Amino acid sequence: EVQLVESGGGLVQPGRSLRLSCAASGFTFDDYAMHWVRQAPGKGLEWVSGISWNSGSIGYADSVKGRFTISRDNAKNSLYLQMNSLRAEDTALYYCAKDRRLLWFGELFDYWGQGTLVTVSS
């Protein structure tokens, strides 16, 4: 059974940093691209960032480019999101999501974690 478990969320002041983690199990982690998708309270879904199987291809939404860094450790079956210079508008539930396509970026997200909440406020 595929499981994605996010952690690392919390309350942080504007301008500070936070690192999210996603522990994956139930599939061959290093065979798939992975993503972060967020959802502001009461709002819709927004793709944040994605990383290919070997970290060779990475993408970011314009809203986080230059502030967030995605990474993965295939030996630990883990995905990360380093979030710097946080803003109030980054407040959201952050989901880790598995890509369906082998190795490179595909067209959809077939498994999602339950999310970790990030609140940016003074």
Added chain:
Amino acid sequence: DIQMTQSPSSLSASVGDRVTITCQASQDISNYLNWYQQKPGKAPKLLIYDASNLETGVPSRFSGSGSGTDFTFTISSLQPEDIATYYCQQYDNLPRYTFGQGTKLEIK
């Protein structure tokens, strides 16, 4: 960037009703359109991929159609457990993904 316009934003229907949600892309996206269901307090779940393909294990009352710029998601006979928010999602110039604004479905 391709924009997705999903409508309606909310919908109230009775059990057994046929429910339709639309998603319009700002430019031709072929069949690169997926539909997700998100129940309250839960993560999204994939229902339909490539505009019209039913994900394994998803009930056949769910269906999708369309290509180009106009897409439709249909529940043929609404069930109480279908109460959720539904999102369309497109992809272009991978990795770049856009979701529609969502449609909140309620029982009348």
